[in-house]
Amino acid sequence: MNRIVTGAHYGLKDWLLQRLTATVMLVFTLVAVVRIAGAEPGYAGWAGVFAPDWMRAALFVFLLSVLYHAWIGVRDIYMDYIQPVGIRLTLHTLTVLALIAYAGWVIELVWSH
Amino acid sequence: MTTTTVARKRPKHLDLPKISLPLPAKVSILHRVSGALLFLALPVLIYQLDQSLDSDAGYAAAAAFFGLPLVKLAVLLLVWSYSHHFCAGIRYLLLDLHIGLDRVPARQSAAVVFAVSLLLTAIVGVKLW
Numbered sequence: 001m002n003r004i005v006t007g008a009h010y011g012l013k014d015w016l017l018q019r020l021t022a023t024v025m026l027v028f029t030l031v032a033v034v035r036i037a038g039a040e041p042g043y044a045g046w047a048g049v050f051a052p053d054w055m056r057a058a059l060f061v062f063l064l065s066v067l068y069h070a071w072i073g074v075r076d077i078y079m080d081y082i083q084p085v086g087i088r089l090t091l092h093t094l095t096v097l098a099l100i101a102y103a104g105w106v107i108e109l110v111w112s113h
Numbered sequence: 114m115t116t117t118t119v120a121r122k123r124p125k126h127l128d129l130p131k132i133s134l135p136l137p138a139k140v141s142i143l144h145r146v147s148g149a150l151l152f153l154a155l156p157v158l159i160y161q162l163d164q165s166l167d168s169d170a171g172y173a174a175a176a177a178f179f180g181l182p183l184v185k186l187a188v189l190l191l192v193w194s195y196s197h198h199f200c201a202g203i204r205y206l207l208l209d210l211h212i213g214l215d216r217v218p219a220r221q222s223a224a225v226v227f228a229v230s231l232l233l234t235a236i237v238g239v240k241l242w
Contacts, residue, residue, distance in 0.1 A: 019206060
C-alpha cells in the first residue's frame with residue numbers, strides 16, 4: 001500500500017471524530033449563546049457565565065473539541081494543497097506543537113479563574 | 114485510435130473567473146476558508162478569553178481590544194466564519210445522514226446556509242456598531 005509519510009490514519013476514526021467534535025461544539029455554542037445573552041453586562045456577569053463547575057467542564061470539552069477538530073481540518077488542507085513532503089511535514093509538526101500548546105493554555109484558562 | 118485524438122482535443126477551460134460553481138460548491142470552499150481563518154485566529158481568541166475571565170482589569174483590556182475599529186472588522190469576519198462553518202457543518206451532518214442529498218434540496222440547503230450565516234453576521238454587525 002502506497003502511504004504518504006505525512007498523512008494520517010486514512011480511516012473512519014478521524015471522519016467520526018470530526019463529526020463528534022462538531023456536535024459537541026454545536027451544543028456548547030447554543031448553550032453558551034443563551035447563557036451569555038442572559039448575563040449581566042460587565043466582568044461579573046461574563047465570569048458568571050463560565051463559573052459553574054458544569055460550565056467549566058463543558059468549556060473544557062468544547063475547547064479541546066475545537067483543537068482536535070482544527071487539527072483534522074488543517075491537516076486535510078495541507079494534504080490537498082501542500083505537495084512537497086518536507087514542507088508538509090514541517091507544517092504538520094508546527095501545527096501539532098501549536099495545538100498542544102493551546103491545549104495546555106486551555107487547561108490553565110478553564111480552571112484558574 | 115479515435116479515442117486518443119478525442120482525448121487530446123478535449124478543451125481545457127481553466128479561466129477561473131469564467132467558471133461558475135454551483136452554490137453547494139461555494140458553500141464547500143467557504144467552509145474550508147472559514148475553518149482556516151478560525152484556526153489562524155485561535156491564539157488571539159484563546160488569549161482574549163483567558164484575559165477577559167482573569168480579572169476586572171483583564172476584562173476591561175479585552176473589551177478595549179475588541180473596541181478597536183480594525184479589530185471589530187476582524188471580529189465581523191470571524192463571526193461570519195463561525196456562522197458559515199456552523200451552518201455548513203450542520204448541512205454536512207444532515208447529508209451524512211442522507212438527508213437532502215438530491216440536487217434540488219442540496220442547492221436549497223446551500224442557499225439557506227448562506228442566508229442564515231449572512232443574517233447572523235449582519236445582526237452581530239449591527240450590535241457591534
